[in-house]
Amino acid sequence: RRSSCWVEKQISSILKNGIQCELDVVHIMAWKIGKINHAESEKKKKFCYTSDWKNAENFDVKLYGEPFDLKKLVTYIVQNVERLQTEAITCPLSVVKELSGLKIKRLGPVYIFTLLYFLSKGKYPIYDRFAHVALNVIVSKAAPGTKTYARDLTKEFDSSKRIENVFDQYINHYVCKLKKVFNCAYKVDRNIDRALWSYGHIFYRSK
Secondary structure (H helix, E strand, C coil): CCCHHHHHHHHHHHHCCCCHHHHHHHHHHHHHHHHHHHHHHHHHHHHHHHHHCHHHHCCCCCCCCCCECCCHHHHHHCCCCCHHHHHHHHHHHHHHHHHHHCCCCCCCCHHHHHHHHHHHCCCCCCCHHHHHHHHHHHCCCCCCCECCCCCHHHHCCCCCCCCHHHHHHHHHHHHHHHHHHHHHHCCHHHHHHHHHHHHHHHHCCCC
């Protein structure tokens, strides 16, 4: 129910080949937010969505019960994709600030870092609190069964927090741990992200 091999292959293709069209952005966001019906997608070999995102390909969606301006996000990225892809590698913070500057409600840092991940073709990793938990466990050499937590960056991003500060946390508390444990392998191997996501569920507890 939680993961489709077919969907994962399509997402990996977008990561490898770069964002080519509007639907690529729709698929990225639906995948990260958890709005893909994986069982139906696997069965039909096409992107199928949860009921509240059934009109995703027409950009008519909600997030946390409120309208989410997917059209604005998709249009901006596709119109600027070549420049954004270059800057995602050479100056990632500028891309993060630019996307944050769109002022799209509910487009928090975790989703912005997801877009950075695809725009940089994996150089800057996707963020997930379960993967963060797994890294904390590995680095601290915690005993099996230990319950821990990771600060969810979505909750850190409010009017009192600058996106630059959240980006620093992402780099210093997450990316650095990935490099420490896996060197640069996480940039080319999606299995690392998948494994961390699964492993983190064993240890996760809410704050």
